[in-house]
Amino acid sequence: MSNxxxxxxxxxxxxxxxxxxxxxxxxxxxxxxxxxxSGMALFHPSLFFLTGLFGGGAMxxxxxxWIGVVLFFGFFGLFFRFWKANLPEKGDGExxxxxxxxxxxxxxxxxxxxxxxxxxxxxxxxxxxxxxVLIASGLAIWDEYFxxxxxxxxxxxxxxxxxxxxxxxxxxxIIHLYAAIWxxxxxDAMTKGSVTGGWAWRHHRRWLRESIGGKxxxxxxxxxxx
Amino acid sequence: xxxxxDDLIRRSASSVPAPATKLPEVAKLIDVSKCIGxxxxxxxxxxxxxxxxxxGENSGSYQxxxxxxxxxxxxxxxxxxxxxxxxxxxxxxxxxxxxxxxxPGCLKACPAPGAIVQYSNGIVDFVHENCIGxxxxxxxxxxxxxxxxxxxxxxxxxxxxxxxxxxxxxxxCAKSCPTQAIVFGTKEDMKKHADKRIADLKSRGFAQxxxxxxxxxGGTHVMYVLHHADQPEIYAGLPKNPAISAVxxxxxxxTKYAGLAVVGLAAAAGxxxxxxxxxxRVTREDEENAAKLKEKA
Numbered sequence: 001m002s003n004x005x006x007x008x009x010x011x012x013x014x015x016x017x018x019x020x021x022x023x024x025x026x027x028x029x030x031x032x033x034x035x036x037x038s039g040m041a042l043f044h045p046s047l048f049f050l051t052g053l054f055g056g057g058a059m060x061x062x063x064x065x066w067i068g069v070v071l072f073f074g075f076f077g078l079f080f081r082f083w084k085a086n087l088p089e090k091g092d093g094e095x096x097x098x099x100x101x102x103x104x105x106x107x108x109x110x111x112x113x114x115x116x117x118x119x120x121x122x123x124x125x126x127x128x129x130x131x132x133v134l135i136a137s138g139l140a141i142w143d144e145y146f147x148x149x150x151x152x153x154x155x156x157x158x159x160x161x162x163x164x165x166x167x168x169x170x171x172x173x174i175i176h177l178y179a180a181i182w183x184x185x186x187x188d189a190m191t192k193g194s195v196t197g198g199w200a201w202r203h204h205r206r207w208l209r210e211s212i213g214g215k216x217x218x219x220x221x222x223x224x225x226x
Numbered sequence: 227x228x229x230x231x232d233d234l235i236r237r238s239a240s241s242v243p244a245p246a247t248k249l250p251e252v253a254k255l256i257d258v259s260k261c262i263g264x265x266x267x268x269x270x271x272x273x274x275x276x277x278x279x280x281x282g283e284n285s286g287s288y289q290x291x292x293x294x295x296x297x298x299x300x301x302x303x304x305x306x307x308x309x310x311x312x313x314x315x316x317x318x319x320x321x322x323x324x325x326x327x328x329x330p331g332c333l334k335a336c337p338a339p340g341a342i343v344q345y346s347n348g349i350v351d352f353v354h355e356n357c358i359g360x361x362x363x364x365x366x367x368x369x370x371x372x373x374x375x376x377x378x379x380x381x382x383x384x385x386x387x388x389x390x391x392x393x394x395x396x397x398x399c400a401k402s403c404p405t406q407a408i409v410f411g412t413k414e415d416m417k418k419h420a421d422k423r424i425a426d427l428k429s430r431g432f433a434q435x436x437x438x439x440x441x442x443x444g445g446t447h448v449m450y451v452l453h454h455a456d457q458p459e460i461y462a463g464l465p466k467n468p469a470i471s472a473v474x475x476x477x478x479x480x481t482k483y484a485g486l487a488v489v490g491l492a493a494a495a496g497x498x499x500x501x502x503x504x505x506x507r508v509t510r511e512d513e514e515n516a517a518k519l520k521e522k523a
């Protein structure tokens with residue numbers, strides 16, 4: 001239930017991400033933002049001015065695909081860290097059906113959530129698919145190095161697919177970011193690597209039980225979501 | 227008088243006010259039936275535009291270089307065609323280059339403001355200082371004309387000698403043509419001239435002679451008189467019904483506007499949701515329950 005009171009003091013903290021996972025995520029996140037800005041600048045004339053952030057249109061065009069390579073390998077790392085934890089399981093369907101309750105901040109009556117809820121899993125799998133489309137279509141229109149490998153007809157389809165996939169990816173990213181802002185305490189997972197016990201109880205209770213299950217109460221390390 | 231920004235009717239990724247006075251539309255007419263394949267036009271183009279193509283290699287054809295390039299803006303394309311109706315071998319020679327479409331796909335695809343412009347006289351010109359080298363023009367063009375330079379990563383193509391035309395001269399290729407297979411003037415005059423040439427060709431047995439001024443791109447400012455106008459594709463793949471690809475139209479039409487709208491809506495939805503639902507905060511109860519759980523463990 002959402003409440004307007006101040007955030008209570010943490011009872012204890014639970015490790016959610018390793019430092020390596022956080023660094024991996026930061027590199028991926030930074031490249032995604034840079035790609036969105038430079039890509040949107042070349043997508044709509046009203047945003048062309050954003051190329052100024054990269055040193056002009058030619059520089060934005062030059063640098064965008066290279067950042068794309070960084071994103072691809074960055075996401076590749078995230079994929080192999082997190083794919084198992086994002087496999088579908090019982091309860092995902094219920095979570096999705098209760099979208100209204102979740103959006104209203106009423107998770108208390110739902111089946112206890114493991115490391116990731118169905119929404120987070122959707123973000124994970126849709127980003128995985130979209131980034132595959134983006135890297136494949138992106139290589140087809142990276143004319144500086146790969147012009148001769150595809151026909152112009154293929155490039156036309158690639159440039160359209162790239163634009164549509166990028167729009168969807170940006171929307172998924174907005175959802176991802178918004179969820180992290182809305183659900184207070186979530187950002188800690190990325191900035192500190194740990195979350196409060198209360199946060200874990202509230203949003204990922206089964207993960208919390210599993211994490212502290214075999215441990216003593218002295219606050220020893222628990223399994224991060226990786 | 228030079229062509230100025232007052233003469234623009236289209237400017238890539240930006241808009242221009244309608245010109246106060248429109249220049250008469252110009253056109254280059256290429257009569258393939260009069261062409262002798264001497265390549266004087268190719269040489270004149272290189273000379274006038276100060277292009278410096280590398281010395282080519284013989285690839286077994288008179289066609290040299292094999293394709294248009296950043297420093298070959300016009301190219302004689304040679305085709306040996308077996309005419310099934312007569313059994314004759316016909317040597318078809320077509321001077322390839324930018325068609326200066328009324329509805330230019332390159333300009334529609336271009337994301338860089340002012341990198342491609344269209345003057346009211348019909349000339350479509352690349353403005354290299356604004357070009358970012360993305361190659362979208364290559365995808366937009368229905369005739370496969372623009373080429374990106376490996377030297378400066380900018381797009382190049384025939385300018386219709388806009389610098390000569392704006393000073394009352396014809397293009398260098400037309401000036402150099404020894405048989406007047408290439409002529410230049412107002413589009414209206416060129417159509418009239420073409421009519422005479424077509425009548426002449428028809429009287430000499432080329433029943434399908436005709437003018438190539440394809441409507442799919444709104445007409446062009448480089449036109450051909452073809453002796454087999456019913457099958458333009460035999461002339462080294464001249465497209466029969468060229469038009470901007472539907473994929474490009476969707477990309478630069480619906481996708482461009484819907485894309486921005488969808489991203490804007492997603493951001494707005496988050497904003498509104500936060501206003502309505504408020505922050506999802508951890509409660510004291512949650513922390514207490516978590517503490518109890520840990521004690522049990």
